[in-house]
Amino acid sequence: MVDYPSRNAVAFATLAGMTGVAGSYMAAGYSREFLVAPIDDLVVRTTPGPIVAWTIENVGEQGHLLHIALSFGIATGLLAGAAIIGLHVARGCERPVIGVGLSGVLAWSLTAMITAEPLLAVGAAGPVTVFTAVGATPLAAPERDPSRRRALVSSVSALAFVGTAIGFRRLTTDDDTVGGEPLDEITDSGNGTTDDVEATLMREAEAKSLDIRGDVPGLVSTFEEFYNVDIAEFDPTLSPDDWSLTITGEVGDGVTVTFDELTDMPTERRFVTLRCVGEGLNGQKLDNAVWTGTPIKPLLEEADPEGECACAMLRAEDGYFVQFPIEALEDGLLAWGMNGRSLPQSHGHPVRVLIPGHWGETNVKWLTEIELLDEEMDGYWEQRGWHGTGPVNTVAKLWSDTVRDSENVEVAGHAYAGTRGIERVEVSVDGGGTWRDAELSEPLPGIDVWRQWRYEFEPDGSHEVVVRAIDGEGTLQPEERTDAFPSGATGWVTKTVHG
Template sequence: MIEALKRRGISPSDLLFATLAGLTGVAGSYAVAGNTRRFVVAPIDALVVRMTPGEIVAFVIQNVGEEGHLLHIVLSFAIASGLLGATALVGLAAGRRFGRSVAGAAVAGALAWGLAASITTQPVLALGAAVPVAVWTAVGTGPGITADPDPSRRRSLLASAGALAFTGVSLAVGRSTGDADAAAGGTTTRDAEVTTLMQEAEEKSLDISGDVPGLVSSFEEFYNVDIAEFDPDLSPDGWSMTVTGEVGSDVTVTYDDLTDMPTEHRFVTLRCVGEGLNGRKLDTAVWTGTPIAPLLEEVDPEGECGCVMLRAEDDYFVQFPVEALEDGFLAWGMNGRSLPRAHGNPVRVLVPGHWGETNVKWLSEIELLDEETDGYWEQRGWHGTGPVNTVAKLWSDTTLANGRIEVAGHAYAGTRGIERVEVSVDGGDTWRDAELSDPLPGNDVWRQWRYEFDPDGTHDVVVRAIDGEGTLQPENRSESFPSGATGWVEKTIGR
């Protein structure tokens, strides 16, 4: 392998410095762009996600689990580093040919800049990738290297250490550059109604000793799942959405148009279709927005279309029957502040009672259709656009000061609501009602539950919920793929 590379004029030292140049080029791009779509890896990651066959996606989800998304991120980083490293190889060859490190650095820097600018469409920020590539190319063709293509061990170690140090600093700088608004909300002032709702949720939360969230999740607590790693970074001032369809005239809605419409504040719970049976991808917030039905009626006043396709700025799309949106909601606020970027800023959709994946973030288009077509995840084997499955979560077990054991969690059944949660401490032979938090306003909201019992050895604790229609949560267990996890949650507790 090495001999074959040498015959092509590529020495081990060239590979080393090209690799360092590629890595530092990616790091430099991250330093100036942060964790945004202006980062050179982000468009590559989006392309990798789009191009990966559905069969592979389904296999990874089922066999690797939540960590599977790291595979496409690692691949995207490797591709970006390899492309930038290739520009350094060209620069190294040019520098050696002309006997000047400046020439090699200039060639590599120009090529890296052109590559990064074409990938990100950000010519100024592309310098963040180009400059490190040029520097490490210059080091690779510096004095003492031209006569002997293999640099000394000391030169190689110093270059590697420098690259690692530069990468570390770039990661720290990039994190502060681009991540601040991903986890925090905007500056919208919380109005009196939101304040009242938040206080009501706090007052209705049960006094639970274990690690169970309250009835409203904070920005930091709220789970987050997306098809790609890098979120769109949109401004309300520049945002608009098109409502289109098979009949009627298209309607374009700006952010100001939307926020001038009748405003509502709603408690809405979201649950991820891909979570495990007792997973924690289940959260609730107070959302601020406006009903979606009037916009649909404007485009299709006769109600001739039976399906709706929602499209997002990150190329995600979801389709379901139009009646599912009768109580749908276009949200621009969360817990009294503007949506965080990670949760769909400026505008997202909330579809009552449906799995979280249907609640499209970064909404860009609503299209009415006269026939069904598969959405993003349906093309990959999932069936997550239906109503959520009923579930009672067992999230904590705590020994209290009085010696009793407290078990607690949340229960959720979409718009059906929760009527009761039952607990068995003997493996399902006998059942007792758990204490439930008082219901919050709204028809798509979870409830907390807790139950205390006197320990007597080992207990097989089982929990199940009964929804507002009187239907018992199914006992039979199934995995999350393809239609969401089902079954009763069980846990062995003893001392």
């Protein structure tokens, strides 16, 4: 009987698993058909809420790397397991080809079952079969023992295949994300082309931006600048031609609207700011854009809600769901455009919802269903311990300190309070002993928009700079600092600035 050292078997099985994952990537790309994608989805959904909250608070935006790394490890392990079984069968019979074939069948079956893509599963099964075959080849006589050289050559070959898979996908994949077409290719409301309308609003925002020397974003964030947070790594890919929105539940008449029907309805353009509930107090997950879409209220009225509907559950193509009080939806917008172009894939292409004054994660991307309910239910993040769809907290961000030509120190940032608006931003350069009003950018049109602020002072050594905002209702931003979990970070931002 041929001797197969267990250490070599594990090594070859691991190489088979790695190349199998690379083969799946080569076949499917970094999409939801890639073997790792459904595994990542399962990892995200089964991770206990306290662990999610701890990761968001302590790891921040890099936390997604942990679950995607785990998902890659699981995918590699599953395919390596198929190779191990094949090697074991090859060891126990006189015809190793049976074991090699079994490993390929198992790898294909696992991948097809997980991804529901039998044809693309061949991309994973092929490399697993090949590397199992290499591992199943009988070793030469013990006095020559070339197993170490073969393992080295196989390792180099595996790395070369992984590199080839990555290079192939980069060459064959369009760099442009789904979405991003000019809006006048989608719809024209008759009030001038959408390009003209959005461009006018964006020029207004540029004109109202303050002359800030430091690294502070303007009043409209670009696609690249706008923060992006999702529950999983892999975004849905939806075509406008295949998309529809249904309104179900406690309704007199169920409503289904296609993308063409939606874009034919009355159109609005709004400045809307979004802030992430999981960001740190002075974090940079706060952005603003010009959004184009259709008000949601007429569709709700068309559905003819029955009885006293307490709330609505908004559901997305990626399985995400958020519960809102019905009255909160009435000012909402079904948005298909962003800064004069169609929504990018990462921002919810083709349609997302925007609910004024609420935390960013409640503005559901890839929206596909609104279910009207007669009693409240927990949404995705409420099930994980967060406090759901309450209004955003008031905040003044201190994002920049720099020395201007006058040798004065300039501190600057943005302030935001949801639909309450920002009335004033106050700055203290002596740790809160005295306060002065900062210069504010002129308000942009809309009820849910941030403002820039800046303040200059003559330096005299080190200064403990503190900023706080007063919202449009005259309420001072709370001083007490709290963590993001469970209701969003609060407190005054403080920074030591050296003149």
